[in-house]
Every structure is written in structure tokens, then in C-alpha cells.
Amino acid sequence: MNVIAPIPHSKSKALLEQIPRSKFLMVDRYEQIEGQFNHITQEFKDSTYRILSELAPPIKKFEEIIFFHNPDSLDPKEMVGAFKKFLVDFKIKGRILSQYIPHSAEKGKVYFTLDNFLLWEIMKDVKAKNLAFGKDVGLLSSNDEPAKEFIGITTFSTDFSEMGTLAGKAALSREKISLTLPMELKRRMTL
Template sequence: MQKVFDKIQSLEEIPGFSKHERLVQGFINAIDEKLLRQGDMLPSVNNMIKETGFARETIVKGYKELIERGIVEAKNRMGYFVANENTNQKLTIALILYAFDSVQETFYNTFRAALGADVHIDIYFHNNNIEIFETLVNKVAGRYGMYVVAPLPNPKTAEILKVLPINKFLMIDRFEQMEGDFSYVVQEFEQSTYNALIKLNDTIKQFDEFVFFSRPDSDAPKEILASFKKYVTGMQVNHSIKSKYLSGSVEKGKVYFLTNDTQTWMLLKDCKKQNLVLGKDVGVLSQDDDPIKELICDGITTYSTDFSLMAQKAARFVLTQEKVRDVIPTILIRRNSL
């Protein structure tokens, strides 16, 4: 370890280098020259004070920057360790999403492009499982410079997220209330769903029945079901709620509302088999838009938030660390299917 201290001290001769910069660059040089390898333990703060003569605040600031760049990680009650030998990156981000579907892919691609090459992203998926979510949050805590998290609705979520530094944390996609003045860029489900259905009301009423598929154990927001019930009750629409679409069960004269893409594709396949004309024989409304829904079957009507805009705002927060509290609007996109 003496060679590492020598690296830090050797930078004293460089004009304009602060003690903080000397400490950070000294460790980087030691890693680049293989004096330190991934998994190696760094000196404690007290040991650094003794060997370098730097103030405690300077050393803590230096270790904090190395953590934010993903080069060093802090392990609770154990100390600081080399986490990554790639010292060129300026910042590392833990990105926790639901799953890698087309919507999340749109978010990720825009987010990745907006951040630039110097930022490293590690991506994790919790698949709407609270145990996996808790494991992931505990795993990333203390290892990254920023944390961008799509939470899941669960009574334990707010408590789980407490381990993340609130000034380095951004909530995306769905809003979950938690303590502190935290930042978020999210979408809204209840009022936006109701508004979309009201705009479609005249068309929906041309069909015999409005069928909504709502799986009790799905990751679809519960607010959507609440809005559906409010709409059909208030507008006196003949309706039914089913747990899932069964292959071959599509019927002429009905309009179908789906939040799951796999079931949407099944229904569209059945429409084609039975020569049912979308928008005339059968109506289809799908949550969340993507390029496929614009092209398939001459266009599927959707209502969706702008996930590219959400990603751009998330990237801005990461790069500027300016507090943000935005709800991205949800818009109805009318196409051939309804």
C-alpha cells in the first residue's frame, strides 16, 4: 500500500491540483498501473489521514467521488474496496426497471444516448417482485453515483428505498410516496385513463360490449381498473372484466381493452384468423405505444406517456443533479383499431 501513498504524494508537484484531486487521481493511477486490483481494500479514512496528512473532509470527499464514478464501493462496516478497474468513466448509474419490454427498451435507449459515453449504466430488473426489488436495492446501495429506479406498488417499497441517498435518487415511471424531498419523473394512470375513455366514448358505444382484461397478479397499475369501472358506470356502458384473454375467444361486436402486449398479439392473431375487421367488427385499445402498434393491422389505438421524454428528463437529472418533479403527460393516439 505504500506505493499507492507514493502515487498520491507524487502529484503534489503538479500545479493547480488540490488535495482532493491528488487523492482521486492517485488512486486512479494506482489502479491503472495495477498496484490496486478489483476487490482490493483501500485504506481506512483514519489511515489515510495518518499517511497523507489530509483533512478528514478531503479524504471523505475523494472517496465519495470515486464511489460516484463507480471505481470504488463502500461496504457497510467493512470499508472501501476497488469496484471497477475501468477508471475512464466519469459516473456510474444503477438503473432498476420492471422488465426489458419494448417500453423499457425505448426508455433505456434514449437514456443511454442522452448521457454520453463517459457515463456507465448497470441495468437491473425486478419483474414486479418485491423480494427481488429489495435484494437489488440493497445490492446497489453505496456502489453507484446515481440511482434511477422504477418502483413497484407495495407497502414495503418506501422503507426499502431508504437505503439510497435521496439527493442521488430519481424515481421514474410510477410514483410511490416516500419520505424526504426526492426527485421523480413519472406518469399518471387514473385520470389519464379516464380521459382517454371519455374521448373514445362515442366509438366504444357503437359496440355491444366493452371488455377489459385485468389480471389480479399483474404489474398493470390498479388505477387503470378503477378508471375503467368509473367510466363504464358513469357512461352506462355494457361491460365485462376478465382475468386474461383466452386464445380463440375474440367475438364480433366487442371492443377490447388490453394492458398486456402478449395478450394483445394473441387477440390480433385471432382477428386475422376469423377475418374480423379492426375498427368495424372488433375494437382494440392498448396501453403504451411503440412503433409496432403504429404499423400492425393498419394501426392500433393506444394511450401512452412519452417514454423518450421521460428518459431525457431522467438523463438531465443525472447530469445536472438538479431536483426534478415532473409528471409526463399521457396522450391518446387514435388509429384504425378504435
């Protein structure tokens, strides 16, 4: 069994098309290819919109939400559309920036990033300015992990442990599986 987590690339689809469907399990990101195939993946557009909608009340306590998304990154592009729709539907002031300028953290902002290096940079800046998370500044990240839980960062994420367990069972049993795992909100002190 070939267990593959495809990355967004112009050649990905053509390469995946070459693998016999009976020997293929796609995990993590879903790449549309011809025919029936096994997959245990996550979905970004509707899930991001749903999570942001749940967070609308605390986000509205701040002046603005800023989503850092570099169009050249491998971050899911579907999240951009979900973010824009959320801003319009909930009448929330927000913008998308491709990069964070060091030392630019400001009171009254919610920062949303998928990049852990950027996340830590924002946290250092907020701490240096003696601002309080959840009160002066909001912070939202994706892909939950123990460090984010320990520090108290609000995240939303697919359960990657469950994904790995299911993928292992599917690869060993060779049973058919077609599953999109939901994203779950982990509300913590930063928002």
C-alpha cells in the same frame, strides 16, 4: 444519482426510503415515500379515465368493452377504478376479465389490454375469424411503441422517450425535478 423505476411490491417503499433523497430520481411509476425527492413519473387513474372518456363515442358503437386485467400482474391497479368509473359515468356495458380465452374474440366487442402477448393473441384470433378492426372489433392498448403504430393499434401512453431524455438530463445536472408526464391518445384504425 440513483435512477430507479419502482415496481409495485410490499418491500418497495422500505427499500426506497433508505436512499438519500439528494441522490435519488424516481422514474416511470410513482411510489409515495416520505420527504421531497426527484421524480419523472406517469399517473394512471385520472389519465386512464380521461383517455377512455375521449374514446367514449367510438366505444359506444360496439356492444361491450372488455378490459383484461390480471389482479396478480404488475399492471397499474389504479386503471381498474378508472375503467369502472368510466363504465358508470358513460353508461357503457363492460367488464373486467383476468384472462383471455384463446379463440374467443367476438364481433361487437372492444378489447382493452396492457399485455402485449395477449394483444397479439387477440389480433391473431380476430384475423382468423375474418373480422375487421375498427368495424367488427375494437382494440385498445397502452404503452405505445413502433410496432403498434405500424399495425394501427389505438394506444395511450406516456412519452417514454421524453421520460428517458429528461431523466438523463436530471441525473447529469442533479437539478431538482418533480414532473408527472401526461398520457397521450394515439387514435388509429383499431378504434
